[in-house]
Amino acid sequence: MDKIKATVGIVGAGSMGGAIARGLVASGAMDASDVFACDPSADKLAALAELGIGGFASAEKLVDAGTDVVVLAVKPQVLPEVAGGLSDKLVGRLVVSIAAGVTLSTLADYLDGARVIRVMPNLLIQVLSGATAIAPGQAATPADVELVRGLFSALGCAQVMREDQLDAEGAVVSCGPAYLALFVDTLTRAGIRAGLPAQACREMVEMTMLGVGKALLESGEHPRAYMEKVTSPGGTTAAGLLALEPHLLEGSYGAVDAALARTRELAGA
Structure with missing residues (x-):
């Protein structure tokens, strides 16, 4: 550099x-x-x-x-x-x-x-x-x-x-670390519920999150194209995505809308 x-x-x-x-x-x-x-x-x-x-x-x-x-x-x-x-x-x-x-x-x-x-x-x-x-x-x-x-x-x-x-950027990106940390936490809890040891599960989920971020940044691929690489037709990942995507999309929209609304409240305070 x-x-x-x-x-x-x-x-x-x-x-x-x-x-x-x-x-x-x-x-x-x-x-x-x-x-x-x-x-x-x-x-x-x-x-x-x-x-x-x-x-x-x-x-x-x-x-x-x-x-x-x-x-x-x-x-x-x-x-x-x-x-x-x-x-x-x-x-x-x-x-x-x-x-x-x-x-x-x-x-x-x-x-x-x-x-x-x-x-x-x-x-x-x-x-x-x-x-x-x-x-x-x-x-x-x-x-x-x-x-x-x-x-x-x-x-x-x-x-x-x-x-x-900037307000939208703040609601997405400035709040984003907390959103992603929450996803790591919830996926870890799901792993524990399925029988994985807590510490090992959290470490593997965190490393997976890091790896996906690096892979997307280094390749420049669209996230959906990357998803296709690890999703076999009729396989376990496809089943998991089918269950997760509607809730994750709705939750993401709701989180950004709520953060934007609070931003506007604070700006008018």
Whole structure:
């Protein structure tokens, strides 16, 4: 992988901000000397410092360091305070927000004059298998978008979308790790019910899930084409799929609809 020729400062070293910082270095996309973070927690900064990532006690000091990209990895409820305190320093700068539900229009109000991009990563960036949606603001340039796409592609995959598609992406992809973990759990319980030992069953189901993901990504096959490879006419897999598919499809539609409805409720709160 070619190194990304930029410097990145991350405001907030919590679960997502810390994962972004660690992932950019662990993936080989960036040298640790080009990644910086700030957080009020000395312990979080110390953990990043072990990787060579520079730390700052305050967002103001980090922004003053003049990184090419500033990532606001803070919770939506504290974003107005954080952005308000930095707005004068971020005029003309490329700013990336991961705050769910905070629109580009609102970010532009908070950060007048900044080149703003919204991203929605999921938690699997922690293992470099994340999925991130990117929605650029009007002031962001094509080069800005490509730089941000490169950063988050190093943590998994990244797709550029319209902002109006982000809620659906969140309901599918951001919630997706929990949906898939639930499927692993329910399939494991079905195996235990059929007589398999619990620990062995869970490990085999988890490895199967991992293998299918890798196989689909590496081959580029459509999932249904892959299903045909392991489904013999009139066989056991065909019988299992016939029983499972209607319920799984209905449940998936229902889960995404429920997540979207809750997203809209929270946005209107």
